[in-house]
Amino acid sequence: MTYPTSRDWLFSVKTFIASMLALYIGLKLELPRPYWAMATVYIVSNPFVGATRSKALYRALGTMIGASAAVLFVPPFVESPYIFSAVVAIWTGTLLFLAISDRTARSYVFMLAGYTMPLIALPSVMNPAGIFDLAVSRTEEIVLGIVCASVVGSALFPSRLAPALIERTDAWFRDAAFYAKETLSGRLSGQAISACRQRLASTVNQLEFLLSQLAYDHTRPDVLARAQALRGRMQLLLPIMSAIGDPLAALFGGQKTPPEGLKPLLDDIVKWFDEPVDTGADSALADAHADALRARIAGMQPSADSLRTWDGALLSNTLWRLKQLVDVWQDCRSLRVIIANEQGSWRPRYRHWRLGGTQQYFDRGMLLFSAGSAMLAIFVSMSIWIASGWNDGAGAVTLAAVxxxxxxxxxxxxxxxxxxxxxxxLAVVLAALYLFVILPTVHDFPMLVIMFAVPFILIGTLIPRPQFNLATMLTAVNTATFISIQGTYDANFLTFMNSNLAGPAGLLFAFVWTRVTRPFGAELAASRLIRSSWRDVVLSASTRPVDDQKNLTARMIDRMMQIVPRLAATDDRRHPSIESFRDLRIAFNALDLRRLRRRLSEAELASVDGVLEGVRAYFQQNVERGSRQPVPASLEVAIDTALTRITRPGGAVQAEADAAQGQPGQVSPPGRQVRDALHALVGMRLSLFPDTVASALPPEPEPA
Known part of the structure; x- marks a missing residue:
């Protein structure tokens, strides 16, 4: 076990000081429940100032909204307990749905507003006339804790959030370098590669929440914008890297000698990925290295005549992907330097007509089911409480709701x-130990601080660690709450046990409820995400208009980042995450072909439309049957036919070659458009049929 670091000790001591300050002020102001101020400090405190400030602000807002709702709903419905139960459940479920539909720190507002309402409303049902005073005092106590946590965290050795962002991105850079080395060496599957893929996607997902807190860390808007741009480029690296694996396997597989110069090029790209990110003046050398790699890629491009062969088309596709990889990696390195130095300008190297979307993907069905399950749990638990007549049963319902x-x-x-x-x-046991053994010997506040110091500071050192955060935070918060410190000592064992055993009872009910109603695990979520991705492939390959292709692209990539962490690491070459990346590439290739349709001749257009229709029909079949079906061989024939017609003598590629010799042909689309069509078709063939490699383009079938 790794012992707490100096930063962990500093955070724990600061949090303890803030909690004791909040408790002292609460006692001096004679607040009804000063221990809530102490507990709130442990809820909102974070090792980083920006995270503490954002959480504090959102908790204050959520508390005020929830308290206002309690004041609004208790008086008119308290005489109708089951209607009141439905009102509380609907309020909490609705706010919970809004919370889990927002992946930023702002979701805390909705979460707090959702469960603060029952937290305040349920204890007041026996005295509805006092609901306003209870709501005001609870808000005062929580705001007091928030203020103390924010002031102490900002005044005593504040820790900025930006260095944590740098640490996360550096870990991502190391994983990306390993993933590049394995992929460019022709290895697509394996436990280590699969686990690395999961870490890369998880880091990108975690940064979304972290960046939403960065604005509260006194980070300049331009640096925040660069951090957002870096996360966007990090999202792109995985799909681009996955798109390189299949063409490399095709080029280096079989008995043929790989193209001259390709292996040294790949080795040099891997070396560049392994180079540390230089944040000093020599960072310009990295740009020169990237320019040199791009020049070598350009120098290896096959001629227009070579594009009529499968090997030439395959090499062109590989080099195109490698240039994208170099561009994205250079962007990532440049943005990392700017964020670390908090200065500098950036000109994106990777550009694409599909970039710029901001849409996220949410599985609304699962979100509704999750919120509905919580809503029903609250209603059922309240109904049990009402039927039992247990005066202190409100504590069970509130902790079940939480x-x-x-x-x-x-x-x-x-x-x-x-x-x-x-x-x-555990917190109940600790609270009982304090309340009946330790506190009777305490006669003033300084002695109380001394008695609290050792356990709370030790517990606080583990709060910053993700693996211990839940356990230690809950222990600290619940212990402070269950002790229920007041201005004078007044403890009764039977009263303590009756009120504080309600919480564990409610949590036991919540455990049984979630085990029964939500037994599915990550497999169901992943399968739903994959089926949703198939529907977007159907949309991409269909003739239906796409309102905003940039947002469609952003949605598909965002969903892909949600699929990967949910799939277990295995050695399977047809691992669902690898297959899902291929699905993503098929959708992108289909969008590219749709965009290029107007540039093609009639015969070429007919063959491309046949490919798109085949892709649409295949993925529609997957959607309807709910599982991945074998790809029909007719689709491989359709893709090869389209490739042949694009590259046939007298067609688009021939026109390009003739134009280069001053002999314009009948069809003259720009060379870039021709290559884009080839790359889309080759990429689609490799994604749909990764285990088959054609030695050459098939001849065009004779007309019937």
């Missing part, structure tokens, strides 16, 4: 809810 909301976004929430139950039980 647990269902906390973990609603997870594919498999039950294990986390059970952990919540275990650590809440």
């Amino acid at each position: 647990a269902c909301c906390f973990f609603a976004a997870l594919d498999e929430p039950a294990p986390q809810v059970f952990a919540f139950f275990i650590y809440t039980c």
Whole structure:
């Protein structure tokens, strides 16, 4: 086990100081529940100032909204308990749906507003006339804790969030270098590669939330914009890298000698990926290295005549992808330098007509199911409480609501809810130890601080660690809450047990509920995401208009980043994540072909339309049957026919060759358009039939 670092100790001591300050002020102001101010400090505190500020602001807003809702709904519905239960469940479920539909720090507003309402409303049902005073005091206590956490975190050795961003991106750069080495060496599958692919996607996903907190870290808008651009380029690297694997396997497979100069080029790209990112003045050397690689790629381009052979078309596709890889990697390195130095200008090297979309993908069906499950859990637990007549049963309902909301976004929430139950039980034991053994000997506040210092500081050192964050935060918060420190000591064992065993009872109910209603795990979520990606392939290959192809592209990439972390690492060459990347490339290639249709001759257009229709029909079949079906051999024939017609004598490629010799032909689309069509068709063939490699383009079939 790694011992806490100095930064962990500093965070823990600062958090403890802020919690004691909040408790002291709460006691001096004679707030009804000063311990809530102490607990709030542990809820909102984060090792980084920006994260603490954002969480504090959003918690304050969410608390105020939830408290206002409690004041609004309790008086008119308190005499109708089951209607009131439905109102509380609908409010919490609706706000929860909004929370899990937002992947930024802003989601905390909706989350807090959702479960704060029952947290305030349910204890007041026995005294509805006091709901306003309860809502105001709860808001005061929470705001006090928020202010103390923010002030202490900002005043005492503040830690900025930007260095954590640099650490995350550096880890991503190391993984990307390994992934590039393996891919460019022709290895597409394996446990290590699959695990690396998962880490790359997970880091990109985590950065989305981290960047939403960066604005609260006094980060300049231009640096924040560069950080967003870096994440966008990091998203692109995985699809581009995956697109290189299949053509490389085709070029280096079989008995043929690979094209001259390709292997040294790949070795030099790998060396460049392994080079550390230089944030000093010599970073211009990296740009020169990238320019040299691009020049070598350009020098290896096959001639227009060579494009009529399969090997020439394959080499052209590979070099095109390698140039994209060099461009994206140079962009990533340049943006990393700008973020580290907080200065510099950036001119993107990788450009594409599809870039610029901002749309995210949300599985609305799963989100509705998750929110609906939590909503029904709250209603059922409230109904049980009402039927039982248990005066302190409100605590069970509130913690059940909190647990269902906390973990609603997870594919498999039950294990986390059970952990919540275990650590809440531990907190009950610690609270009892303090309340009945330690606190009777405490006669002033300084002694109370001393008694709290050792366990709370030790627990606080583990809060910054992701693997311990949930356990330690819950232990600290629940212990502070269950002790229920007041201005005077007043403890009754039976009252303590009756009120504080309600929480574990509610969590046990939440665990059983989530185990029964959500037993599916990540497999169901991944399969739904994959089927959704097939529907977008159908849309891309169909004749239906696409309103915004940039946003369609952004949505498909965002969904891909959600699929990869959900799939277990294996050695399978037909691993679902590899297949899903191929699906993504097929969709992109289909969009490229749709864009190029108006540039083709009648015969070429007919063959390309045949390919698109075949792709559409195949993926539509996958969608309808709910599983990946064998690709029909007729689609391979259709792609080869389209390739032949694009490259036939007298066709587009011949026209390009003739134009270069001053002999214009009958068809004269620009050379770039011709190559784009070839690249799309070759990429589609490799994605649909990765295990088959044609030795040459087939002859054009004779007309019937």
